[in-house]
Amino acid sequence: MLISEYDAFGPWVYEISEEHPVPQLFAPFIETEPALIQIKIPRQIERRKAIPDMDLYDYVLSAYPSRLVILERTESAVQKTEIPYQEIQAIQIYREFLKGVLAFYLRSQVATVPFNTVSIDIMLRLVNLIREHYVTGQANFGMHFSEKIPQQLTDILFVNLLKDLQQQGEQITGGAWQPTVSMLYCGSNKIEKLRNRIRKPLLQGALHLSTPHELLIIEHEKQTQKDNKRSYGYNYTYIPWNNLKSVNMEPDNHYLEMTALSLTLIYRTLSFHFESGNQSIVAFYEKIQSIDFLT
Secondary structure (H helix, E strand, C coil), X not given: CCXXXXXXXXCCCEECCCCCCCCCCXXXXXXXXXXXXXXXXXXXXXXXXXXXXXXXXXXXXXXXXXXXXXXXXXXXXXXXXXXEHHHCCEEEEEEECCEEEEEEECCCCEEEEEEXXXXXXXXXXXXXXXXXXXXCCCCCCCCCCCCCCCCCCCCHHHHHHHHHHHHCCCCCCEEEEECCEECCECCXXXXXXXXXXXXXXXXXXXXXXXXCCEEEEEEECCCECCCCCCCCCEEEEEEEHHHXXXXXXXXXXXXXXXXXXXXXXXXXXXEEEEECCCHHHHHHXXXXXXXXXXX
């Protein structure tokens, strides 16, 4: 039975169906090709501010066998972004309480889609479908690490996230763990030195994991020692192995005893940090560096 947009409106992301049809604003832009999944993402406004004749949805995302199409509401118009799966360099999902952001790293831009995490399950369905299709023909990373699950893992957030991955059927072939530690600025910029003295930065905890088709990095949200409360934000970054072209580790010139990790993809570079004395992460990436597909 058809449910009116106004009656159904709330923070929820809906899969488009007979009950929850394509919003009228987006209907002229929907293609005839059957989609693997098609979802609509609501405006981030309070329910009491919604009115029956309002355009209540900001996005319609359609995953087809070869591409993702993002339709975005801009005032009363629609902007279309078409993304062939082979153009996706990496996917990132950010979560903090009810705030969620899905990001696609592309050749020359990052396409982002905000959503409410009450609908995280359907967003993960979308992401997993895309992951299944963008790894088609990708390298199967057959090498197994001696340490599949980081043994020193103590942060309860990451313990639970790793458990969730295993329950979801993710095949973890190796991993390394970076705990949260203080960072000491050693650069020459006086303003930055003062800023770091007032709000001392922390290197947040991170899990670096390998699967047969992807590198997965789970990071805690950035935070400083002066923050009043602990942040529970974190993000997942998925990188298909065939998109990873080089791995570089070198001492960070701005923070003492920190190593800058650069992952060069086909069209862009992603940057991370870890403690220089963290031998498990060094060994993890040295082994990745030895793989033939990094050319």
